[in-house]
Amino acid sequence: MPEANVLPDATTTDGALLVLAIVSPAAGVLLSFVLGGQYAERIAAVLLPSGLFLASIIFVDVWRSGDRLIYIVGDWTPPLGIALRADGLSAAMMMTMAIVICAVAIFALADFGTRAGSAEARAPFAFWILLMAIWGAMNMVFLGGDLFTLYVAIELLTFAAVPLVCLDGRAETLQAALRYLLFALLGSILYLVGTALLYGSYATLDIVLLSRRIHMEPATLVAAALMTIGLFAKTALFPLHLWLPPAHAGAPAAASAVLSAVVVKGSFFIVVRLWFDVMPGMLGPAGAQLFGGLGAAAIVFGSVVALQQQRLKLLIAYSTVAQIGYLFLMFPLALDTVSAELQSSGALTGGMLQAISHATAKAAMFMAAGIIYAVLGHDRIAELGGVARAIPMTIFAFALGGVSLIGLPPSGGFLAKWLLLEAAVATGQWWWAIVMLAGGLFTSGYMFIVLSRAVAPSGEPLKPRVAVPRYQEAAALALALTSLLLGLVAFGPVDILQAGRLESMLVGPR
Amino acid sequence: MISFLLGAAGFVLMTVALALVVILRRPAEVDHMMAAQLLGTGGGAILLLLATATETPPIVDVALLLALFASFAAVAFVRSAPGQESEV
Amino acid sequence: MNLALDIFTVSAVSAGALFFLAGTVGLLRFPDSLTRLHALTKVDNLGLGLVVLGLLPQTNGLFGALKLVSIWLLVQLSGAIVTQLIAGTVRRRGSNG
Amino acid sequence: MTIFAVFDIGLVVLILGIAVSTIAARDAFAAVIGFVVYGLLLSIAWVRLAAVDVALTEAAIGGGMTGMLMLGAVARLRFAGGNDISISLPVRFATAVLCALVAAGLAIAVLSPPDAIPTLAPMVMENLAQSGLGNPVAGVLFVYRALDTLLEKVVLILALLGVWSLAPDSVWGGIPGLRVYARRSSTLTFLAQLLPPVGIVVAIYMCWVGAKEPGGAFQGGTVLAAMWLLVMIAGLKRVPSIGQPWLRPLLVVGPVIFLAIGLAGMVLANAFLAYPPGYAKPLIVAVEVALTLSIGVALGLLAAGPLEQAQQQ
Incomplete structure (x- = not known):
């Protein structure tokens, strides 16, 4: 193993930004907790935009240099200590999540705003703290260079996400939250057992060191299987998706947007880290086809069930189940047929772009659904008539989100699916292309059902139950537009997703 | 000496195991409540013997915690036992 | 001197172990919960006390010995309390509750 | 060495027995007490594995806090009269299969250690x-x-x-x-x-x-x-x-x-x-x-x- 050929990690200039990205949300959580509900919102109002600013500096930094940012925590290099690393994938995902979280925060001002001088209330206090915690946990997922640090990150993510589900305190959401907790904790434990096995075999959990030492042996295979199943449960990949629809559909709109757009991407990102960075050669053709098969099943199942839904939020939740499936199609498509290794090729770019465009589109759609619910007092799809006239901007945002989910140009979803199709053609795996095209048809189907109901005229002019603040609609529309215009990155920084990948870092023969 | 202490630890473990089987097989819940106390005494004795036999003084601290928590568990048991809420 | 201490340890610990056995036999043979409580707390506490006594010469330093004794005292205390609490429960609900 | 082995085997058998009886217990109260006992015995096992730090944690958490929490839950269920939440057979079966698979996987991993243990x-x-x-x-x-x-x-x-x-x-x-x-x-x-x-x-x-x-x-x-x-x-x-x-x-x-x-x-x-x-x-x-x-x-x-x-x- 060419371990000696590689320079040990060292903190790069600007590496301290990575620490800041993890520490400032944590500080925000602690500070809000102690100062109380009157201040939580204001602290978030300061920290979340600065988080976006921080993410964009890191993004530009990685894009310009084409190399990773590294920070060695505590001045102890791995394997003894922990390294934080930002490669192109991290930077792009951080950026996306910061945008989505900021938009959600603006949207949530209406539901969870605290007026100055009012007493602390339960839901706003919890919401702002949990939102900051999710932001910090996601940054940690993207930057953590150590499998145990990633475990801490997904624990943080779980404990921040589950309470969001039952924030409005209805009994059925409590049940959904409990079911979510059960799946998420089971996933955590399986992941933790896997890391323990890996540590036992290789005496390190650092991703770079591990990727050089790892080799095929029973303990490693068992560890990989356990960790993957655990992460699948957290990502809600079919057939472990049972918790997702009630949890995501039952939560308040702002929470649903975060849960569907942001939280499930955390565990998915660790799957990518695990298989692309730690053990690219271990998945093999059979494993890759299995991942793809589960993804395809998720697409078909999620879409078919979504088509049958009576309620808008449940439809969007099942659409998430289907869209998660797309993320796993990149595994068979990224597998190099000669070396049987997962390659950071166009398929990886396509898959990550799918994650990014789904994040923005789905957040916009859940926000739109929340506005529709607020205006109508229900979200029964059959009775949506006239709503497009009452809140045209919202329906437009919903439609644009749908355009990205279907994969029409110039949306991010289009570019993602284009890259995946290209890989399918190049590797001769036409069956994944069929699945993708079928999924697009299904998606068009349920989008058509909703939109045709929404634009249908109603008997009498619709009286909104509440006046929706303009900024709520604007936040949803902004995210939808982001998702729509994401396809244009083909002319810009799409290559950032390849920046600082491990393969390009290796010196000497592999 | 070491093997004697270990033997004693094994012997106490055996009696604890036997007692546990007896306690946990009885239908009455009050019998079940004795289990934690049993491990406070028996488990404590086993740990103390192990600590001396293996010359690892920190093991004594584990016995200390078991002793401390033996009654605590019983308090929790009694608090949760049926019949409590009827008098609330 | 050392041999004498060792003999002391062996005999005290053996006696303690026998008390543990006696306690278990008591649990096995006694007819109801209240009498079984005696077997559990009184006899086993005596067993632990003898074990502690036997191990005292083997500890190094006063602090270690103090810790051993305090463990025994703690178990004594909790034994007394647990007996009271459980017996109270038994009295309120009957022995088969 | 052999006395150690005998002691350890006895301990393991006891722990497994308690684990099985805890799973098999029909009554929530009995299961919780089985679980507390299991935790206390585990702390002895951690001592034997030379992990005294873990043993201390297990004694405190397993012996004290977990029992406290779960007995509180049992009491709440009783108070609410909801002690008979039945779990459907397929769910039980799936759980058993999952547990068996994880156990088998761990057994494979543990029983085939790497040549040199780093x-x-x-x-x-x-x-x-x-x-x-x-x-x-x-x-x-x-x-x-x-x-x-x-x-x-x-x-x-x-x-x-x-x-x-x-x-x-x-x-x-x-x-x-x-x-x-x-x-x-x-x-x-x-x-x-x-x-x-x-x-x-x-x-x-x-x-x-x-x-x-x-x-x-x-x-x-x-x-x-x-x-x-x-x-x-x-x-x-x-x-x-x-x-x-x-x-x-x-x-x-x-x-x-x-x-x-x-x-x-x-x-x-x-x-x-x-x-x-x-x-x-x-x-x-x-x-x-x-x-x-x-x-x-x-x-x-x-x-x-x-x-x-x-x-x-």
């Missing part, structure tokens, strides 16, 4: 002297992997927030619904007066000894939490409302000091969470003391459960 332990010990600590576990927790430890404490606070957020809006800022011992009992009062002073001494000792021997903030904090709960259950102290001005500062003081020292390391030492040379041990002890308090309050409130009554003015 370990970081010598490296940990080699570099430990710099920090002045004697306990390698404390070294891993507070020196090498301090980031993980710090953020785990944030997880604890989030878990507490999750429990609190279950309450109805009307009782926000109110009092957790800990089941206290309703009847005035002189025995319990006696225990609650006598045990906590001892417990506090033990907690301080655990926290202090953690720097050089097994122990530390988590074990000390758990002991503190248990003592606090005991006093509340006996009715000597009221369960505090979560609006108390002292409560939240105590909850976050540990992580905040930890974070502050970590950030100071960026200026005064070489990196985030690095300690200035010569000051490592006093700083770590300070962090441990603060964490002990925070963990104690957090675990106590977690066990006290969701809010139930509004605060009385």
Whole structure:
């Protein structure tokens, strides 16, 4: 193993930004907790935009240099200590999540705003703290260079996400939250057992060191299987998706947007880290086809069930189940047929772009659904008539989100699916292309059902139950537009997703 | 000496195991409540013997915690036992 | 001197172990919960006390010995309390509750 | 050697037996007690595996807090008359299959160890002297992997927030619904007066000894939490409302000091969470003391459960 050929990690200039990205949300959580509900919102109002600013500096930094940012925590290099690393994938995902979280925060001002001088209330206090915690946990997922640090990150993510589900305190959401907790904790434990096995075999959990030492042996295979199943449960990949629809559909709109757009991407990102960075050669053709098969099943199942839904939020939740499936199609498509290794090729770019465009589109759609619910007092799809006239901007945002989910140009979803199709053609795996095209048809189907109901005229002019603040609609529309215009990155920084990948870092023969 | 202490630890473990089987097989819940106390005494004795036999003084601290928590568990048991809420 | 201490340890610990056995036999043979409580707390506490006594010469330093004794005292205390609490429960609900 | 083997085999058989009986128990109360016993026996097993730190944690968590929490849950179920939630056969079957698969996988992994068993332990010990600590576990927790430890404490606070957020809006800022011992009992009062002073001494000792021997903030904090709960259950102290001005500062003081020292390391030492040379041990002890308090309050409130009554003015 060419371990000696590689320079040990060292903190790069600007590496301290990575620490800041993890520490400032944590500080925000602690500070809000102690100062109380009157201040939580204001602290978030300061920290979340600065988080976006921080993410964009890191993004530009990685894009310009084409190399990773590294920070060695505590001045102890791995394997003894922990390294934080930002490669192109991290930077792009951080950026996306910061945008989505900021938009959600603006949207949530209406539901969870605290007026100055009012007493602390339960839901706003919890919401702002949990939102900051999710932001910090996601940054940690993207930057953590150590499998145990990633475990801490997904624990943080779980404990921040589950309470969001039952924030409005209805009994059925409590049940959904409990079911979510059960799946998420089971996933955590399986992941933790896997890391323990890996540590036992290789005496390190650092991703770079591990990727050089790892080799095929029973303990490693068992560890990989356990960790993957655990992460699948957290990502809600079919057939472990049972918790997702009630949890995501039952939560308040702002929470649903975060849960569907942001939280499930955390565990998915660790799957990518695990298989692309730690053990690219271990998945093999059979494993890759299995991942793809589960993804395809998720697409078909999620879409078919979504088509049958009576309620808008449940439809969007099942659409998430289907869209998660797309993320796993990149595994068979990224597998190099000669070396049987997962390659950071166009398929990886396509898959990550799918994650990014789904994040923005789905957040916009859940926000739109929340506005529709607020205006109508229900979200029964059959009775949506006239709503497009009452809140045209919202329906437009919903439609644009749908355009990205279907994969029409110039949306991010289009570019993602284009890259995946290209890989399918190049590797001769036409069956994944069929699945993708079928999924697009299904998606068009349920989008058509909703939109045709929404634009249908109603008997009498619709009286909104509440006046929706303009900024709520604007936040949803902004995210939808982001998702729509994401396809244009083909002319810009799409290559950032390849920046600082491990393969390009290796010196000497592999 | 070491093997004697270990033997004693094994012997106490055996009696604890036997007692546990007896306690946990009885239908009455009050019998079940004795289990934690049993491990406070028996488990404590086993740990103390192990600590001396293996010359690892920190093991004594584990016995200390078991002793401390033996009654605590019983308090929790009694608090949760049926019949409590009827008098609330 | 050392041999004498060792003999002391062996005999005290053996006696303690026998008390543990006696306690278990008591649990096995006694007819109801209240009498079984005696077997559990009184006899086993005596067993632990003898074990502690036997191990005292083997500890190094006063602090270690103090810790051993305090463990025994703690178990004594909790034994007394647990007996009271459980017996109270038994009295309120009957022995088969 | 053989006596060790006999002892270990006996212990393992006993643990497996208790595990099976816990799973097979039809009654929730019996299952919980089986689980508590299982935890206490595990702490002996950890001692035999030379992991005294873990044994201490298991004794405190498994013997004290878990039993407390789960017995509270059993009592709630009984009170609500919902003890007979039946789990459908397919779910039971799927659970059994999953457990069997995980067990089989672990058996394969453990029974086929790598040729040379690599370990970081010598490296940990080699570099430990710099920090002045004697306990390698404390070294891993507070020196090498301090980031993980710090953020785990944030997880604890989030878990507490999750429990609190279950309450109805009307009782926000109110009092957790800990089941206290309703009847005035002189025995319990006696225990609650006598045990906590001892417990506090033990907690301080655990926290202090953690720097050089097994122990530390988590074990000390758990002991503190248990003592606090005991006093509340006996009715000597009221369960505090979560609006108390002292409560939240105590909850976050540990992580905040930890974070502050970590950030100071960026200026005064070489990196985030690095300690200035010569000051490592006093700083770590300070962090441990603060964490002990925070963990104690957090675990106590977690066990006290969701809010139930509004605060009385």
